[in-house]
Amino acid sequence: MDTGLLIVDVQNDFCAGGSLPVLGGEEVARPLSRLAHLVALAGGPVFASRDWHPEKSSHFVEWGGKWPPHCVQGTEGAEFHPDLELPEDAETISEGTTFGDEGYSAFDGTDGDGRPLDLLLKRAGVSRLYVGGLATDACVQASVFDAIGKGYEVRLIVDAIRALDLDPGDGERAVTEMRIAGARLTTVEAVVRDLELVLETRSGAP
Secondary structure (H helix, E strand, O other), X not given: OOEEEEEEOOEHHHOOOOOOOOOOHHHHHHHHHHHHHHHHHOOOOEEEEEEOEOOOXXXXXXXXXXXXXXXXXXXXXXXXXXXXXXXXXXXXXXXXXXOOOOOOOHHHOEOOOOOEHHHHHHHOOOOEEEEEEEXXXXXXXXXXXXXXXXXXXXXXXXXXXEOOOOOOOHHHHHHHHHHHHOOEEEOHHHHHHHHHHHHHHHHOOO
16 A cells, blocks of 8 residues: 555643643544554554654753753653554654754654654655644644655645644644645545545455
8 A cells, every 4th residue: 555644743742731732632642543543454554753852952942942841752741642542563753862853853753773754654665645643833744844855645634633823823824834835635534535445445356
């Protein structure tokens, strides 16, 4: 299957009660779990990226950055939200792992063996990439821009993303910019229909 799913940073610190909460961030976990299992059932790869910062990071205010400490390696805040249920063979991609690594894009991250996301996607034969997660106007946008730049056909799942909206309208502007850059906008139910059609076609094959 030439289609994969990238779930961006659905971590506790970006959800209610976290150190850098995105309003409604936890709401994307269950629909993305549903899609993850359907993609895997259809034979596509699933990747879940995560911020994985050291305690001292240039990303954090204390060390000259923009953000409060969040998603520090080994902490509860860095764990995936408990409602995010991933297939057993889903790959975890970690970004922002060193002091000077901002780690906005999942394409800056690597798996546990140090292999970059782009390499893993290419090895899996992926040309179309569904993307959802957190936050629309930060890591989702950076990941989508990189995916488009690397030649992937990107489908942005607009009801499975949430924005920081540090300035009102940032999320809407980010979606517009991603669409102008070449991302196609879709919804959870539209993706479900596409995947169910793939599964039905396969089950009916001789």
